[in-house]
Amino acid sequence: MKLTLQVWRQRNADDAGRMARYRIDGVRPDMSFLEMMDLLNEQLNQRGEDPVAFDSDCREGVCGTCSMVINGRPHGPSRGTATCQLYMRHFSDGARITIEPWRAKAFPVIRDLVVDRSAFDRIMQAGGYVTVHSGPKPDPNALPVEPEVAELALDAATCIGCGACVAACPNGAAMLYTAAKVSHLGLLPQGQPERYQRVQSMVAQMETEGFGACRNYAECEAACPKKISISFISRMNRDFLRATLAEPVNPRGTMDSQ
């Protein structure tokens, strides 16, 4: 296969960046998208040019490191897969492919296609601790969890934190990521003690990081390599409103009525 690639090149965070065009030959349909990028970099190396920097790690769709917007769609055209699980057979011979990094204020570009996603880590950190049993090993099933609830919590926990939801959102919102992280602990009995405090601090951190606001487009769900549902966003909104409206700021405060 012969392809024409339009790739975002940016030397560092301060560089303005530009789109560069490369022609690439010898691409096989059974190559993954990242293997195609490796091939491009080999050819660039041979010509003495700088290879294109991009993130990748496990290359089997579980780590959430790869992050490319391919022809205007995060992780490319196929649903429920990360960039590493996208194969070149999805493209026709002679195709033009545009490859860009995630675009969001909270995800600054470090180099070429690599962005800094530590904003996500800070949202997670804002969640704080979870009071779990430590010490001797607890009895198995000492804490009963309904199977449906466990499955639902695992659906939320499948989030690999890749950031495709932010990249796909016309508003650059991180609602699906935060909702998945809030829900997975909020659903389980182990997560109950800090449930309402956690949703408030994680949403507050999400807003501090400069992500946009949700307009319920559901584009995030379509781009998510783990197909996480926007029903978790509704769940997070429910918890957040309950935490904000129903609980007093200081529950131990006195009434001072007289």
Added chain:
Amino acid sequence: MKAVVAVTGVILFGFVLLHMLGNLKALTGKDAQGVPHIDTYGRFLRTMGEPLLPHGFALWSVRIVLLVALVLHVGMVMRLETQNRAARPIRYHHRLVLVESTVAARTMLVTGMLLLVFIVIHVLQFTTGTIQVTPIEPEQVYTNLYNAFTVWFIALFYVIAMGLLGLHLYHGVWSLFQTLGIDNPDRNRGLRLTAVMTAVILFLGFCSVPLLFVMGTMPEPPGQTAALATPPEESP
């Protein structure tokens, strides 16, 4: 902030629903004394709760609530929109391919702004009578409607505006349940259906009035010749 948009949206939606039901009074004819039902209804709105409340109190309370709701609704959307624009300072070279969102969802801002313009024109035309395209006389609701909507371009303008309202509500009515955390997989179909039904019913309900007038199927207002003979009062 989004919760404020959703709650004020509910208030405005409730008003729009009552407004449509009130409008349909224009189609129900007149009572034994020959007074159109909608004129009686219009008087009721002013005198509602009268022995207890002063004249027009209920009407003005509702107007103030609506105005506050509208200002908050628009104000919060403007703040959120600023935030959204700041969230992606560098745009994509290749336009984002949108696969899941509806046309109604993508055009919320456009339909919202056009509706705001419509509301201003509508209030100036029928409530304050500042824009007198056709004569507007106080307390003569049916006559005013008849005069306005038998003009084809006024009827067309209102039908188009109601199309925008339908689009805005098609996304808005579902979206508010999602924002307020009331939506879940069990209710989603029902809530989606609610949004479609409200959009369609409101569009048809509102449009029936100007359409029936412009098609000439509505009877002339009582004392039509007399009303036309006396020139409309000039508003200062």
